[in-house]
Amino acid sequence: QVQLVESGGGLVQAGGSLRLSCAASGRTFRSYDMGWFRQAPGEERDFVAAITWSGGGTAYADSVKGRFTISRDNAKNTVYLQMNSLKPGDTAVYYCAASIKGGVTTHGDDYEYWGQGTQVTVSS
Numbered sequence: 001q002v003q004l005v006e007s008g009g010g011l012v013q014a015g016g017s018l019r020l021s022c023a024a025s026g027r028t029f030r031s032y033d034m035g036w037f038r039q040a041p042g043e044e045r046d047f048v049a050a051i052t053w054s055g056g057g058t059a060y061a062d063s064v065k066g067r068f069t070i071s072r073d074n075a076k077n078t079v080y081l082q083m084n085s086l087k088p089g090d091t092a093v094y095y096c097a098a099s100i101k102g103g104v105t106t107h108g109d110d111y112e113y114w115g116q117g118t119q120v121t122v123s124s
Contacts, residue, residue: 036081
């Protein structure tokens, strides 16, 4: 089992940057592909980015390509989401998730474990 704890959210002006972290418990972290999702008020949960267990494969939502970067440090059991050029439309609760399915996946149903989320608010 994996427990996930996100951090790094906050309030930032449009054009600014934030780096989210997701710390995982358990020695099997390196076995999991990881993803970031977000959910704005009144909206469905949306895929943001994903990374394979080795870090060799990544995927991004079109809305964040070129602005967000997902990475991981298996020695620290942590996955990161670097967010640059933030827009008000990026405002949401951001969740990290872990999948044993294999390969990058954009579908939330493929992820077995979820964190509690961290709020990101981008002001105009």
